Amino acid sequence: MSQSTPSRNPARRVFAWEYKDATYEETRGDGDRSPNMVLLPTGQWAHRVFLVGSLVDIVDDPDSENYIRGELQDPTGRFPIDAGQFEPEAIANMRQLDPPEFVAVTGKAVTFSGDSGPVPKVRVESITDIPEALYDSWVKDTAEKTATRLTNFSNDANDAAALAAERYGTDLEQYRDAAIEATEEVQEIIREEMAETEPDPDASPTAPGVGQD
Template identity: 45%
Template sequence: MSSAPTREVARRVFAREFNDATYSFKESDDDRAPLYVLLPTGERANRIFVVGTLTETEDVGEDSEYWQGRIVDPNGDTFFVYAGQYQPDAAAMLRELEPPAYVSVVGKPRTYETDEGDVNVSVRPESITSVDETTRDRWVVETAERTLDRIKRFESDSAYEYAEMAREEYELPVENYRRSALEALETLEDEETATEASP
């Protein structure tokens, strides 16, 4: 039996829910224990997988390169990704890509408290890959399905540990995320209709 740590599943999540996931925690006191953010639909996430439109990149570093990327999902909500010297491949992608471009990102969620006491959530990318529209569309469908599954579990009466935790930590109606999922699917349908209508 190998004792090598297994990599956590990368959760698919829309930006609206991800940006609301301001509570982070560890399951143990071990220094190497993974850090999770708690999704408001009652799932923990140590890694996430997102696909969207890279709309802007900027080197916000002072002494060395530190790239910020804005990635917009189909609902117009934004993921912020930050990559510097410890994520050289991701930083190189942000430096070289010309927005707008479809990208997929696998990375770690990071929470950060502002001077005003607000909590911002961003992604520290493990990888950034240029993708096509078909890949983006498939991600939207799968992410909508996963989100709706999480909501169904959240609303069922079973005592699901992370759903309980989410109820305690967030006073956010999960209906918001159901709407995000359905709106995202509608944008795909609208795009298809527009494509068919164009000569």
């Protein structure tokens, strides 16, 4: 194992409602592989993101062999995703998917130039169809990570948050509310599923897995 290669950048967890506002991008660090990062409005740099949601669109232009794009929806909004000539496996995998489908995406956080300025998107590294339950796990995970970022936002040492406040004038409340709504939506779905599988109205409203943590 090489000791001198830089450590891998972690995949951040972020809801679409927040990610759509992550328009500021910067090359960070002084290494040979200075990574490109987008700044999340709640104050964290993201080189990579991990997303789970419903793949709702695939646009595969027959004229461009080496490009494909699509859209992933989470409880709060949609992520534009795409893959290009450097991600042949991602292109092949995206061609095999048939929306709508539950998918997990690991990808690079990047922006592209839109009509009215930079627009964040996700450049797909890995995409696979997944069981529905992972959607619930991701929403819980992403809500927790959002809560952590919001908690740390006002720390004096949080340079990313200071820059986010400067660049975006971040209104934190809307990202908190979006995360709350996402958890409520998943709670509702779980309750409905339980009602279907467990018609007894007096049954204890708990899902399998409670109390295992």
